[in-house]
Each structure stands twice: as C-alpha cells, then as structure tokens.
Amino acid sequence: MTGTRTILCFGDSNTWGADPQNRGVRFPADVRWTGVLRKELGDGYDIVEEGLPGRTTVWADPIDGIMSGKEYWPTCLLSHRPLDLVVIMLGTNDLKERFSVSALDIAMSTLSLAGLVKTTFSRPGITIVPQVLILVPPPIKETGLFAGMFKGGEEKSKQLGEAFAMLSPYTDASIMDVSTVIVSSEADGIHFEAEQHRKLGSAVAEKIKSMLVEE
Template identity: 35%
Template sequence: MKSILCYGDSNTWGFVPGSFGIRERFDRNTRWTGRLQQLLDPAHFYVIEEGLNGRTTNLDYGNKPDGRRGTEFLSAILYTHSPLDLVIIMLGLNDLKKEFNNRTSQHITQGTKEMIEIVRSTNFGPNMQSSPPILIVSSPIPVETKCSNVLDMFEGAKERLQNLADNLKVLVSEYDKDIYFVDAAPHIQLSPVDGIHFDKKAHEQFALLMNDTIKNIFNLSS
C-alpha cells in the first residue's frame, strides 16, 4: 500500500466556489482527492487529504488562528501519516492576498522551497529510512470574476502569478532526485463564480491529471 499525502489549501479541502461565510464543502467523492483514490488502485494506494482553507506557503495571518502557515505544522503532519511514498504540495494562491503586500511568484517559490527542505529533512518516506518523494504542483491561474470578496482580497493576483510555473520548474530542477513538478494551469480552469476555487469539473480534471502524473512517477501503466 502506497500512501500519498495531499498538502494544500481550500482547493484540496473542497471549498465550493462563492460559498464565503457559510463555507460549503464538496463531498469526498467529488473532491479531487477522493476521485484520485477511485482512479488509482484502492488496494494499493491510500490518498490522504490535508487541505486547509487559507493555508499559505510561509506566511502568518494577522487576524486568523495559527496553523495556516504551510511551513508551521508540516513536519508533524508528515510524521502523523508516515511512512509516506509521495507528498503532493499545491500552495501559493493565498500568498497573493492583498494583506500580504503584493507577494509575487518569486516569493511563493521561496515559500515552496522552505517546505521542500522540511520534507527532505525527515526520514518519513518509505520504510522510514529516508525522506519521501515530493510532487510540486503549480496552481491554476485565477480567472476574471465579479465576486466582490475576491476582487478586493486578491487584487492583482492574476498578474503576479504569471511566472509561478516557470519559477517552480527551475526550483525543482535544482534537486537531484525524488522531486517532481507539474503545472496545473494548462489543464484546469478555476471557477468563474469566484475565480480562485475548483468547481466540480475542475476537481475531476485535476484528479485525472494527478492520476496520470502519479502513475508516471511510479512507472505504472494507465
């Protein structure tokens, strides 16, 4: 049984687009993590959800409870679910919130590097003898929306995220082995309802992308 940890934000948690305030959540079978479990061989893969609304790469909020900084509890989460055969990290969109002073793709890449170093410093991989392999996912680009919550909160986010895939790809190339990269942007369109969240179609498309990527990582036939 191979264990895959999915470490992300509201798009891993399953936030329904536009449901600010009430925070509706797609059911397990709709969320990409649940669909990925169905697509992979359930007898040989265990997909673990670790999505948190508002999670950043390495930033603390001034007005929210602790725990949303991606680097904060990552070591403990890795230990909790160990041994792990793969850690998927998809974070960065929340770094673009206006309150974080115009963070750019370069800042997100640095935050991602900090998380990579945390994972690589552990021995929570297969057989608890080394660190687990890592898959870095570059987030889809925000889309135009009329949602007032997003327009104010994520002002200028689309432009500041444009170079993220290139920057993350370069980052991943700096490591010698057991770290992989995929750009979700060409495959997924975020919901026009709020411009930043997966709708049902996007969850399905992303699950299919992850399924293909994981099978390539483990050299499995489709």
C-alpha cells in the first residue's frame, strides 16, 4: 500500500463512545469501536472520529438544537480531505418519537448523505472521491431513561435492516447491517457496551480491508 489511507467515521453517540453504564461518560479511545478499528487496520491508516451525541441524519432537532448531520456534512467532508473512505453510522436518534419518521425514511435519509459525498467532492481541484460504507445500527430497546424519548422506536429499529436492503440497488455505497455483529446495551437500550465496540471495530476492519484492496 502506498501512502496513508484516511477513513472518516461519521456518527452519533455510539461513534463518540458513550458508556451505557455511566451517563455522560466516554469510553477511552482504545475501547471505542473507532479505536479498535485503528488497531485492527494497523499502520498506513488514519482514522478520523466525527461522533456527536444526538446527531440525526437530516432532521433538525427542536429540543437539542443543531443535530442535523446533513447541515454539517459538506463542511466535515471538505475539512478532512483527502479521504479514501467515509463510514456513516446514523439513524438511531431519528427513532426518537419527536421526529415521527419511518424506518424507510431513515434509510432514505442516510442514503442521501451517501449521495452528498460525490456531490461535495465534484469540484475543481479535487481528484479523490472517497468510497462510502453505511453501517445500519442495531435495534434499540425501549428501557430505562430513554424509553419515553424513543417510544415506538424499538419496533422501527427492527425494520431498518430490511429498509436499507430494499434501497441498496439505488446507491453506490456499501451497506453493512451491524445487527448481525452487535446488540444494544440492556442498561439503557441505546448505546454499546465495551465488548460490542470491540466486536464492531473488528468486523468493520475486515469490511474495510475488502473495500480498500490494492488495484
């Protein structure tokens, strides 16, 4: 491999690394799935973490403010270029009752972010357009502190895999349903325990290796 390959991981609190056992606490860098990914890929890869608790795909949050991933997306992409690969894992916060959107809406919104990658990089002076990997988040559980906020979200979250599969023919992005690899915590129903971060980081590393093979 020639040079360093840069991978941008764009997500919400599960990319930020929220500890489900301790509200407001962030897992250490080497525990977060992005840190595991960095270790698994080894030398020659630079991992950029862009995780924001509360971030949605495209929806403006009337309570928490500037949480729309779409609003920040072009700026984020251009500030970190050149990029070889973009990993998007969003949709969990879209399940909040306040947004009243379907699983299909969430899948379409995520694919719209993937489509913006090519649009954003289609400008003079930019020669590298990154590949896109979408991670479909695992189902949530309506339990604990977040149960009321995510009322009705558990059932919709179980439909996400099917919704993304239905739309996969209409995108150039690779799609990986991580519900086959990890589960959400029983503690708060939303975030990932440390062991799940380890599993996710390892699985994503294998997927990325298959995407960024030498030509």
